[in-house]
Amino acid sequence: xxxxxxxxxxxxxxxxxxxxxxxxxxxxxxxxxxxxxxxxxxxxxxxxxxxxxxxxxxxxxxxxxxxxxxxxxxxxxxxxxxxxxxxxxxxxxxxxxxxxxxxxxxxxxxxxxxxxxxxxxxxxxxxxxxxxxxxxxxxxxxxxxxxxxxxxxxxxxxxxxxxxxxxxxxxxxxxxxxxxxxxxxxxxxxxxxxxxxxxxxxxxxxxxxxxxxxxxxxxxxxxxxxxxxxxxxxxxxxxxxxxxxxxxxxxxxxxxxxxxxxxxxxxxxxxxxxx
Amino acid sequence: xxxxxxxxxxxxxxxxxxxxxxxxxxxxxxxxxxxxxxxxxxxxxxxxxxxxxxxxxxxxxxxxxxxxxxxxxxxxxxxxxxxxxxxxxxxxxxxxxxxxxxxxxxxxxxxxxxxxxxxxxxxxxxxxxxxxxxxxxxxxxxxxxxxxxxxxxxxxxxxxxxxxxxxxxxxxxxxxxxxxxxxxxxxxxxxxxxxxxxxxxxxxxxxxxxxxxxxxxxxxxxxxxxxxxxxxxxxxxxxxxxxxxxxxxxxxxxxxxxxxxxxxxxxxxxxxxxxxxxxxxxxxxxxxxxxxx
Numbered sequence: 001x002x003x004x005x006x007x008x009x010x011x012x013x014x015x016x017x018x019x020x021x022x023x024x025x026x027x028x029x030x031x032x033x034x035x036x037x038x039x040x041x042x043x044x045x046x047x048x049x050x051x052x053x054x055x056x057x058x059x060x061x062x063x064x065x066x067x068x069x070x071x072x073x074x075x076x077x078x079x080x081x082x083x084x085x086x087x088x089x090x091x092x093x094x095x096x097x098x099x100x101x102x103x104x105x106x107x108x109x110x111x112x113x114x115x116x117x118x119x120x121x122x123x124x125x126x127x128x129x130x131x132x133x134x135x136x137x138x139x140x141x142x143x144x145x146x147x148x149x150x151x152x153x154x155x156x157x158x159x160x161x162x163x164x165x166x167x168x169x170x171x172x173x174x175x176x177x178x179x180x181x182x183x184x185x186x187x188x189x190x191x192x193x194x195x196x197x198x199x200x201x202x203x204x205x206x207x208x209x210x211x212x213x214x215x216x217x218x219x220x221x222x223x224x225x226x227x228x229x230x231x232x233x234x235x236x237x238x239x240x241x242x243x244x245x246x247x248x249x250x251x252x253x254x255x256x257x258x259x260x261x262x263x264x265x266x267x268x269x270x271x272x273x274x275x
Numbered sequence: 276x277x278x279x280x281x282x283x284x285x286x287x288x289x290x291x292x293x294x295x296x297x298x299x300x301x302x303x304x305x306x307x308x309x310x311x312x313x314x315x316x317x318x319x320x321x322x323x324x325x326x327x328x329x330x331x332x333x334x335x336x337x338x339x340x341x342x343x344x345x346x347x348x349x350x351x352x353x354x355x356x357x358x359x360x361x362x363x364x365x366x367x368x369x370x371x372x373x374x375x376x377x378x379x380x381x382x383x384x385x386x387x388x389x390x391x392x393x394x395x396x397x398x399x400x401x402x403x404x405x406x407x408x409x410x411x412x413x414x415x416x417x418x419x420x421x422x423x424x425x426x427x428x429x430x431x432x433x434x435x436x437x438x439x440x441x442x443x444x445x446x447x448x449x450x451x452x453x454x455x456x457x458x459x460x461x462x463x464x465x466x467x468x469x470x471x472x473x474x475x476x477x478x479x480x481x482x483x484x485x486x487x488x489x490x491x492x493x494x495x496x497x498x499x500x501x502x503x504x505x506x507x508x509x510x511x512x513x514x515x516x517x518x519x520x521x522x523x524x525x526x527x528x529x530x531x532x533x534x535x536x537x538x539x540x541x542x543x544x545x546x547x548x549x550x551x552x553x554x555x556x557x558x559x560x561x562x563x564x565x566x567x568x
Contacts, residue, residue, distance in 0.1 A: 003374060010362060010370050017361040017400060086358040089413075092323050092426075093374045094347035274325040 003095050007103025008110070015111040020073045025115040027069070031061055032119045036126060051127040052135045058123065059142050059219050062116060066146065067153045067212060068178045070112050074157030075170035078104070083167055088275040097270045105158055105262055113150045117143060138222065141247070145218055148254040152211045155258025159265035162272070181212040204236045211254040218250030276301045276454050277322070277424065282330035284317050284478075291317045292328065293478040299471075301423070304446075304455040306465045306486075309475035315458045316355075318475070319426055322456070323352060334424060348375060351417030355428035355458070357401075357409035364404070364412060365397030371416045382419030385445065386412055389438045406433040418445050425455045431465075436517045440495065440532035443468065447492035463541050467534035468492065494533030494557055500543070501526050501551040509546045516542070525551070533557070 324339030
């Protein structure tokens, strides 16, 4: 266990000094600053105003940016480390493969979630300073969703990094995975498939299996509890899950998905050539 | 201590190691030489349990892949190319020492002996150090603990003469307790460090020979060199070995590490045409003088 935390800590130290982390932090911090600067917290949409409006917009933007950012930075740095000889040296030290793999996973999770979370905390702090009412339930729920999304895509990233032997291939594969999930959002290919008479159960199964769609639906649910925006699929989802059930699914399913992907990555990692 | 039995390594259809059989006993210092692509790095990675392979590799009866931690806690490894780690020097030492159950102060002490002040550079990212500094630190991490097998890939390539001498002295302290596997493209770089040479070519061992082991690894030689005429390039080469002018531009004196004598003579051979005289002596021995002119 000591080696696991030591590896996690080392990975955090490595990542905090990396350029990608600076860009990553600037993007998420920048989003919050821009949203405030453009007076978003003063505007109103679908009954949302103040900090709630800001958080709703922030999480929608996060859905677009976070997965691809987490995927690309993870596969670039992990596969890049392997190419550059970091694995060769670090794995010549007497650290167990499980401590190494899961330590890196935990360290990386901390690093990718922290800027996203701190940007939200910054927004809330700003709101507090201006005397706005703080939507704590929204803040906690969105924190959970973002944590779950980051965990999910980090797990996928670790799996891709294990499978791909070069950072170029890893980046290409990561982009394809993200594109595939994006295409199967209800707005794009899933909508077309439904139009082409895809059985509703299949459409719902695809929607429930796609972590991006799960996240999108869950964020929608807060300002549209009947999921009117989603169309007839909403009936199936709400009938089977209820609002609370779906919220639980949205938080726990991506975590399970990411854990499964990372576990598969670990299984392959310990059986394959390491550097 | 280390046994390779019928070790085969394939990358897809390409067979990189072909039925390697090798036994290395404690106290042996083995030079692993061969050209690029001979299979040296692959053999080392198999030994470190980093690659899967067919056949059997054991270190004191344990397989490195199955008993990773037990095996690697006995192994000190110095790679040819330092990894581009961004963590600070102090953090790297603490990390390695903690994994190896070693004392970080001991690693720092070895780094000091090699001429690298780890305490002064403790906040500096490892990747920002010079090539020589990185090499010294990695050697310090490998030697600053109770390793029974030292695996080093071109360990002295980036070191200045003083650091090379310190490294030879540190290796001398370990030579009875540990086995050493030193990989290099060129035999003359490592010949005086070892007592056995294993040459690889296209994944096979093509030579396995003993080396006369009379050089004291911790020894130093006092050297006087006389040129027949002043020559800038020769003077520059001698300066890099830490030599200084003695009287005039044609006379140079300095000291070299005992195991470095072959490498030093190799350098001198490039200037044989202007070499007037050469005198090399160990502190307690009468000088061997060669009057070239």
